[in-house]
Amino acid sequence: MVMWPLRDEKVKYFMTMRLYDTAQVAVVDIELDDHVRMYVCGITPYDSTHLGHAATYLTYDLIIRRLEDLGHTVQLVRNVTDVDDSILPKARELGIDFLELAETEMNRFSEDMVALNARQADSEPRATESIKGIVDLIGTLVTRGHTYTTEGTTYFDVTTFPAFGKLSHLTDQEMVALAAERGGRPDDPKQRNPLDFVLWQPSANGEPSWDSPYGSGRPGWHIECSAMSMSALGPALDIHGGGADLIFPHHECEIAQSESVSGEPFSKYWVHAGLVAYQGTKMSKSLGNLVFVSDLRKEIDPRAIRLALMAHHYRSGFEWFDDEGPRAQKDLELLVRSAGGAEPVKVGPLIDQVRNALDDDLDTPRVHQLLLNEAQAIEGGVASASPGCLVASASLCGIEL
Ligand SMILES: [Zn+2]
Numbered sequence: 001m002v003m004w005p006l007r008d009e010k011v012k013y014f015m016t017m018r019l020y021d022t023a024q025v026a027v028v029d030i031e032l033d034d035h036v037r038m039y040v041c042g043i044t045p046y047d048s049t050h051l052g053h054a055a056t057y058l059t060y061d062l063i064i065r066r067l068e069d070l071g072h073t074v075q076l077v078r079n080v081t082d083v084d085d086s087i088l089p090k091a092r093e094l095g096i097d098f099l100e101l102a103e104t105e106m107n108r109f110s111e112d113m114v115a116l117n118a119r120q121a122d123s124e125p126r127a128t129e130s131i132k133g134i135v136d137l138i139g140t141l142v143t144r145g146h147t148y149t150t151e152g153t154t155y156f157d158v159t160t161f162p163a164f165g166k167l168s169h170l171t172d173q174e175m176v177a178l179a180a181e182r183g184g185r186p187d188d189p190k191q192r193n194p195l196d197f198v199l200w201q202p203s204a205n206g207e208p209s210w211d212s213p214y215g216s217g218r219p220g221w222h223i224e225c226s227a228m229s230m231s232a233l234g235p236a237l238d239i240h241g242g243g244a245d246l247i248f249p250h251h252e253c254e255i256a257q258s259e260s261v262s263g264e265p266f267s268k269y270w271v272h273a274g275l276v277a278y279q280g281t282k283m284s285k286s287l288g289n290l291v292f293v294s295d296l297r298k299e300i301d302p303r304a305i306r307l308a309l310m311a312h313h314y315r316s317g318f319e320w321f322d323d324e325g326p327r328a329q330k331d332l333e334l335l336v337r338s339a340g341g342a343e344p345v346k347v348g349p350l351i352d353q354v355r356n357a358l359d360d361d362l363d364t365p366r367v368h369q370l371l372l373n374e375a376q377a378i379e380g381g382v383a384s385a386s387p388g389c390l391v392a393s394a395s396l397c398g399i400e401l
Pocket residue numbers: 040041042225250
């Protein structure tokens with residue numbers, strides 16, 4: 001199979017990365033200062049890292065690697081949602097303290113991320129350690145008239161933020177339906193508007209509880225991220241990321257809270273990663289079909305997991321099939337063999353094309369093909385093919401050959 005003519009294709013070069021911005025509904029030039037503030041919604045540590053997590057976090061890892069390659073420094077903050085509506089019932093079910101469950105799963109997540117060669121976050125704030133900031137932020141929202149309290153629960157009043165919906169571009173009806181599906185309580189009679197959301201609520205029996213001016217209780221999920229991102233990175237971020245299922249309601253609510261306090265755009269760009277399905281079915285905990293990274297790592301090299309994920313575009317919610325792992329392992333072996341332990345060479349047609357493909361809305365399927373084509377060209381004895389450039393290009397994508 002001869003595939004290397006791709007190397008001679010005419011390439012359109014971009015001056016900067018171009019990425020799809022959810023708010024602008026378009027692929028746009030990502031214009032950034034030297035220092036980039038990136039916030040990515042992290043895990044709720046109640047279950048092991050599955051392939052969907054890996055695909056999401058490796059998407060931002062690749063963006064960071066390319067931004068650094070372009071000369072930026074990137075400050076990555078990835079929170080840990082260690083108190084919310086999903087971790088508490090799971091800890092109860094297991095009969096252990098929620099913080100113990102969080103600790104175990106956070107360690108597993110870190111091990112998986114290290115194995116996948118993902119950049120470490122500069123900080124990983126935990127919701128339970130950010131309660132003061134959360135309470136203070138709610139205080140500002142209260143003072144400015146964005147809230148109301150009914151029977152001990154404090155809500156954000158969406159009528160005080162007319163731009164609500166500007167990220168997801170959904171109609172009110174669509175937002176109400178999605179809120180119900182994703183943990184919101186639009187039919188809660190205590191709410192004035194079905195789209196209002198919880199900032200602070202009384203804890204149920206056995207749940208953790210903190211004192212606050214709004215009564216003792218615990219925070220809502222959305223306010224946690226507004227508080228953690230603003231305290232770590234300031235009121236305005238450059239890039240905010242997370243899985244596409246967070247666009248609404250989570251990120252829409254973050255915008256309403258944060259901008260009501262700061263009066264400025266919360267994030268310059270919103271970049272979302274698509275969701276992974278398994279053999280044709282949505283990958284979800286309730287369906288019991290999660291593919292865990294720790295299991296996959298027993299079968300194939302973690303570098304092959306990265307390579308396999310690169311074959312899918314980050315925005316195209318993709319399906320994972322069991323034969324992809326072994327195929328990626330073979331592809332990785334081809335890359336390693338053709339690289340032959342060469343020293344990295346950061347100049348050459350291959351790395352130019354790889355950089356260009358990354359800049360083109362993170363076109364990793366193209367990068368994947370470029371790497372394999374180069375490896376085949378090396379094995380086929382094509383004189384212009386460069387093992388050193390292959391090593392540098394793969395390294396740029398987090399794969400050390
Ligand atoms: Zn978040």
